[in-house]
Amino acid sequence: MKDLEAKRIEEIPLPNRYSDPVLLRHTHEITDAIPEDKILRIETAELVASLWRPGNKVLDLGAGQGDSSLPLLQKHSEIKVDLVDVSSESIEQAKERLAPFAERLTFVAKDALAYLLEAKKHQIIFADLVVHNFPNDDKRRLLKAIYENLTSDGVFINADKILPDDEKEAQEMHDAQMQKYREKLSPEVAEAIIAHETEDMRQPYRTTESEFVQMLQGAGFEKVRMIKRVKRSAIILASKL
Numbered sequence: 001m002k003d004l005e006a007k008r009i010e011e012i013p014l015p016n017r018y019s020d021p022v023l024l025r026h027t028h029e030i031t032d033a034i035p036e037d038k039i040l041r042i043e044t045a046e047l048v049a050s051l052w053r054p055g056n057k058v059l060d061l062g063a064g065q066g067d068s069s070l071p072l073l074q075k076h077s078e079i080k081v082d083l084v085d086v087s088s089e090s091i092e093q094a095k096e097r098l099a100p101f102a103e104r105l106t107f108v109a110k111d112a113l114a115y116l117l118e119a120k121k122h123q124i125i126f127a128d129l130v131v132h133n134f135p136n137d138d139k140r141r142l143l144k145a146i147y148e149n150l151t152s153d154g155v156f157i158n159a160d161k162i163l164p165d166d167e168k169e170a171q172e173m174h175d176a177q178m179q180k181y182r183e184k185l186s187p188e189v190a191e192a193i194i195a196h197e198t199e200d201m202r203q204p205y206r207t208t209e210s211e212f213v214q215m216l217q218g219a220g221f222e223k224v225r226m227i228k229r230v231k232r233s234a235i236i237l238a239s240k241l
């Protein structure tokens, strides 16, 4: 029965909406225009380190070009990380970027779902700016696969764009960020990221904070805690125990 379920989750790979060459080429300029994401990236690293125990396996899911693992690797030399991303081009860039830490790293270019269902279990999985990119049904499949891959005492840390429940507040935050992109980025890059983020505000992608908490609970997580919110960006910790 469990095998059947696992097969069903795996059948359809997750779509990659972050494959636009403009977004990929300019990912650092885009992140520079969202200072709160950089702050939360550092805080996510500290949260991972505070939960880590010797022997724990850590996974950076949707690791991209290596930026989400960098603060963790720079400050915590005892921690080893598995980095997974569907884009082999991004994984190659991550290998170069993280070369000084190579002996502590394992890189895998693969769809997140396929990886989670076949890989050895991890105690800590974190994802930085990844989960919001998927349609809501795919978010549920991914969260279930994350839950299945974690050890019985495992935790999932999601650092992501998570809309507040108040619709007006969410729209105002979105509009302010789009304005920032127009001011800070070239017209080509601003157009690409604004199109992407405007899609995020609509179905099937739009998810509010309480909907996301329900998704985590639906996947089986026992405890779900909002650790920090700065504007649209938030860190949520979901524990199996």
Ligand SMILES: C[S@@+](CC[C@H](N)C(=O)[O-])C[C@H]1O[C@@H](n2cnc3c(N)ncnc32)[C@H](O)[C@@H]1O
Pocket: 013, 014, 015, 016, 017, 018, 061, 062, 063, 064, 065, 066, 067, 068, 084, 085, 086, 087, 090, 110, 111, 112, 113, 127, 128, 129, 130, 133
């Ligand atoms: C916005 S980037 C974030 C990258 C990195 N975590 C960071 O914070 O810089 C989203 C990443 O999700 C990856 N991604 C999209 N679909 C995926 C899938 N099906 N499986 C694994 N990774 C995927 C993309 O290739 C991209 O690198």
